[in-house]
Amino acid sequence: MSNEQRRALGIEIDRLLGDQLSRVRRRFFVHGLGITLLMPAGFLLFAFGLDHLLRLPLPIRVFHTATVTALLVYGVVRFLRLPLSRRFAPVDVAVLVERAFPELHQRLVSTIQLKATIEANDGALLRNQSPAMIEQLLKETVAAARALPLERLLDPTRTVRAWALALVLLLTIFAGSIAAPAVAWIFVQRHIGYELAYPRDTMLLIELPPAGPELQRADHNGNTELTIAAGADLHVSVLAKGIVPTEVFLDVAAGNDQRVIAMQSRPASRFRHVFRRLSTGFTFHARGGDDETGDLLVTVSIVHPPQVATIKAQLKPPAYTQQETLVQSGGAIEALVGTEVSLSVIATDEVETASMVFLESGKRLPLEASTFTDDSGSIKAFIGNFLIEKADRYQIELAGKNGLRNPNPGTYPVTALQDYPPVGRWLLPDDESGTLLLPDALLCMRGEAHDDFGLANGTLTISAGKDRQQTIALATPTSSGALQKSITFVELLDLKQLLLEQRAADGVSLLIQLTDNKEPKPNSTELPRRQAQIVDAAQLFGAIGRNFRSLREEVEQSIDLQTDRSKKLSDLLADQPELGEQSNLEITASEVGQGRIQSTADRLHRGTMRAFDMHLWNRLDASPAAAEVVQAYVTYHRTHEDPITYQPGFYREILQRRQKGTLGAMPTILDPILAMIALCDQLETELAPAAVRTLARAQVARSTVELVQALTETAGLQAKIIALLQDLLGRLDEWNDYQDLVQEARALREKQRDLQNRTEGIRGRK
Numbered sequence: 001m002s003n004e005q006r007r008a009l010g011i012e013i014d015r016l017l018g019d020q021l022s023r024v025r026r027r028f029f030v031h032g033l034g035i036t037l038l039m040p041a042g043f044l045l046f047a048f049g050l051d052h053l054l055r056l057p058l059p060i061r062v063f064h065t066a067t068v069t070a071l072l073v074y075g076v077v078r079f080l081r082l083p084l085s086r087r088f089a090p091v092d093v094a095v096l097v098e099r100a101f102p103e104l105h106q107r108l109v110s111t112i113q114l115k116a117t118i119e120a121n122d123g124a125l126l127r128n129q130s131p132a133m134i135e136q137l138l139k140e141t142v143a144a145a146r147a148l149p150l151e152r153l154l155d156p157t158r159t160v161r162a163w164a165l166a167l168v169l170l171l172t173i174f175a176g177s178i179a180a181p182a183v184a185w186i187f188v189q190r191h192i193g194y195e196l197a198y199p200r201d202t203m204l205l206i207e208l209p210p211a212g213p214e215l216q217r218a219d220h221n222g223n224t225e226l227t228i229a230a231g232a233d234l235h236v237s238v239l240a241k242g243i244v245p246t247e248v249f250l251d252v253a254a255g256n257d258q259r260v261i262a263m264q265s266r267p268a269s270r271f272r273h274v275f276r277r278l279s280t281g282f283t284f285h286a287r288g289g290d291d292e293t294g295d296l297l298v299t300v301s302i303v304h305p306p307q308v309a310t311i312k313a314q315l316k317p318p319a320y321t322q323q324e325t326l327v328q329s330g331g332a333i334e335a336l337v338g339t340e341v342s343l344s345v346i347a348t349d350e351v352e353t354a355s356m357v358f359l360e361s362g363k364r365l366p367l368e369a370s371t372f373t374d375d376s377g378s379i380k381a382f383i384g385n386f387l388i389e390k391a392d393r394y395q396i397e398l399a400g401k402n403g404l405r406n407p408n409p410g411t412y413p414v415t416a417l418q419d420y421p422p423v424g425r426w427l428l429p430d431d432e433s434g435t436l437l438l439p440d441a442l443l444c445m446r447g448e449a450h451d452d453f454g455l456a457n458g459t460l461t462i463s464a465g466k467d468r469q470q471t472i473a474l475a476t477p478t479s480s481g482a483l484q485k486s487i488t489f490v491e492l493l494d495l496k497q498l499l500l501e502q503r504a505a506d507g508v509s510l511l512i513q514l515t516d517n518k519e520p521k522p523n524s525t526e527l528p529r530r531q532a533q534i535v536d537a538a539q540l541f542g543a544i545g546r547n548f549r550s551l552r553e554e555v556e557q558s559i560d561l562q563t564d565r566s567k568k569l570s571d572l573l574a575d576q577p578e579l580g581e582q583s584n585l586e587i588t589a590s591e592v593g594q595g596r597i598q599s600t601a602d603r604l605h606r607g608t609m610r611a612f613d614m615h616l617w618n619r620l621d622a623s624p625a626a627a628e629v630v631q632a633y634v635t636y637h638r639t640h641e642d643p644i645t646y647q648p649g650f651y652r653e654i655l656q657r658r659q660k661g662t663l664g665a666m667p668t669i670l671d672p673i674l675a676m677i678a679l680c681d682q683l684e685t686e687l688a689p690a691a692v693r694t695l696a697r698a699q700v701a702r703s704t705v706e707l708v709q710a711l712t713e714t715a716g717l718q719a720k721i722i723a724l725l726q727d728l729l730g731r732l733d734e735w736n737d738y739q740d741l742v743q744e745a746r747a748l749r750e751k752q753r754d755l756q757n758r759t760e761g762i763r764g765r766k
Contacts, residue, residue, distance in 0.1 A: 032079030039074070043068055055197075055198075058193065061190055183199060202291045204239075208234075208236065208237075215232070223298075223299065226299065228300060232277075232278055236272070236298075237271070238288070248271040281302050305406045306347040306350065307347065307348045308347060311343065316341075322454075336417045337417065343384045343385070345382045345398075346382075349400060353366075391415055392414040392416075394411070394414060419516070421523035424450070426528075426530050428445060430645050436532075437618060439496070450487070456475070456515050458512070458513070459474060495534070510531070513527075514527070548735060559722060569586075569718065579701065579707060583707065597691070604680045609651060615669050623664065632650075651678075680728070
């Protein structure tokens with residue numbers, strides 16, 4: 001092979017290597033450019049995200065700008081300038097080709113080395129070199145190089161990936177800038193040192209209460225500091241402008257404790273939350289939509305205001321009550337209307353101002369500071385004076401040195417007691433069966449009345465028709481001039497004086513009027529009227545007869561009932577009772593029956609006393625001793641002021657006087673009734689209660705012996721009750737027989753008078 005042929009093959013190999021070297025440099029440039037664009041673009045998006053979410057401070061933003069610039073410079077130097085500035089020898093390119101195509105078996109590298117040696121010796125072959133071998137190597141190398149798929153020499157995967165990622169980032173930046181140019185421009189300005197805010201779709205504005213007696217507020221540079229009294233509530237409202245989010249949260253931090261509070265949605269694009277009963281400080285800000293921080297960072301500090309330690313009220317009642325001044329402790333005030341109150345409040349801490357606030361009326365009473373000394377030293381109290389006019393509630397507002405007051409002061413009642421009108425009631429005439437009186441009878445009037453502080457006036461008005469009226473004064477001051485708080489009166493009136501010897505068609509009307517000493521306007525009370533009917537003798541005796549027949553019927557029923565219960569008890573004793581359910585049932589039945597006997601005894605006793613009074617006031621007993629009984633009645637009831645209509649003690653006293661002989665006999669009327677009263681009194685107060693007690697003792701007996709003893713004692717008492725009732729029944733029979741005789745005699749007398757009047761009339765006509 002000639003030198004020209006070898007030179008032609010060498011030129012072809014050089015051109016091949018030169019083309020591949022150019023491809024390598026282009027690949028370095030393209031790959032380096034992709035990496036250079038990828039790094040700052042990625043960090044730029046990262047910086048934008050952080051700044052947009054966290055609103056980074058200026059130093060961080062400047063650091064991000066420097067980082068982007070550094071990444072860009074680093075990419076240019078490291079991935080562009082440095083690879084492109086390196087020199088590559090033909091052997092280096094041949095090695096690259098050999099690595100990509102191992103089927104060359106290093107022939108290309110050997111060819112390049114032989115070619116370089118020949119060129120160094122001006123085309124002459126060196127000693128010990130075979131020309132034929134060299135020529136053959138050149139031919140084979142050139143032929144093999146021509147058949148190589150050189151497009152596979154460089155793997156584009158990494159470059160494509162780098163450019164793909166870079167293009168994605170760049171397109172993201174470009175699209176975002178086109179979609180929100182204002183945001184992009186603000187981002188650029190913020191990263192070159194300007195303090196600008198990003199435009200948001202949502203703006204959250206925190207609305208807080210204004211400064212007041214329970215809250216102090218300081219606003220500065222997007223931060224608000226609140227100083228709140230412990231125990232107060234904090235109402236927080238957030239106004240959403242722009243796109244209103246579905247939810248707004250409060251991010252709250254208290255030391256290491258962090259929590260998220262969902263706010264409640266309210267109309268007009270507002271959200272609300274109330275922090276209840278605050279006790280510790282914390283910070284919070286609003287978050288919702290694309291607004292992550294809201295417009296304010298709120299710091300809440302808690303202070304403890306002064307509170308009430310003790311409350312004392314000195315009460316001075318109205319003068320007309322004649323009551324002494326007293327002191328109430330604890331805050332609750334209970335006093336009569338018109339009472340002067342001096343309130344003293346001691347606080348737990350230093351107080352700047354103190355006020356008493358009435359919740360119902362809305363009045364405010366400033367409390368004046370006053371210092372006094374006791375065993376514990378000098379004490380500062382706050383004093384206020386007011387007059388009780390009506391029921392109310394009050395609170396004590398204490399403001400400390402910092403101006404804050406207790407948000408939850410205690411509420412205390414003011415109970416205004418009323419001076420009620422005087423009260424009273426009739427004792428006689430009673431309202432059970434009406435009062436029947438003959439025209440010449442005595443009218444007995446008894447009653448009671450009382451008032452809280454004093455009866456200024458009390459009058460009893462008795463009226464029997466036109467121009468027949470009489471007034472009696474009931475309440476009069478004592479010898480010392482003090483008013484009476486309670487009175488019990490007994491008054492007797494001879495109806496002949498009131499009726500002027502005439503019979504009142506409608507009877508006698510009784511009215512009691514009471515007036516107390518209340519100032520400035522006294523209270524008055526008018527008791528319901530009572531009526532006393534004026535009847536003739538026939539009507540009166542008819543009513544008396546009906547009353548006694550009613551008593552006789554009750555006595556007969558009681559005898560039957562008591563006899564039945566006594567028989568059952570005797571049967572129980574005959575069967576030798578044992579402790580157990582059966583005995584208890586029998587005893588219970590007897591106990592119920594015995595209770596009915598006791599109730600009947602009360603009615604009989606009351607009925608006989610009423611009958612005694614009816615005969616006494618109608619002067620049916622003509623004996624001289626009856627007048628003494630009337631006087632004894634008045635004396636006894638004025639001495640014994642028990643408000644009882646029929647006082648058994650009076651009838652016992654009359655009976656004792658009769659037995660002792662200090663009171664004359666009243667054999668026709670009053671003595672028989674008095675004997676019946678004594679029997680009813682014994683039945684009601686002794687025998688009937690004793691029988692009930694022994695039956696109750698039998699119910700709780702612990703042994704058969706104790707049970708038999710109690711039942712035996714009861715049987716004895718029941719026998720006495722039967723004997724007493726039979727005695728009473730006999731007396732009632734005698735009384736009824738006597739009354740029947742009297743009635744017949746009266747009827748006979750009336751017939752005789754009628755016959756006489758007719759005879760005289762016939763004589764007159766002749």
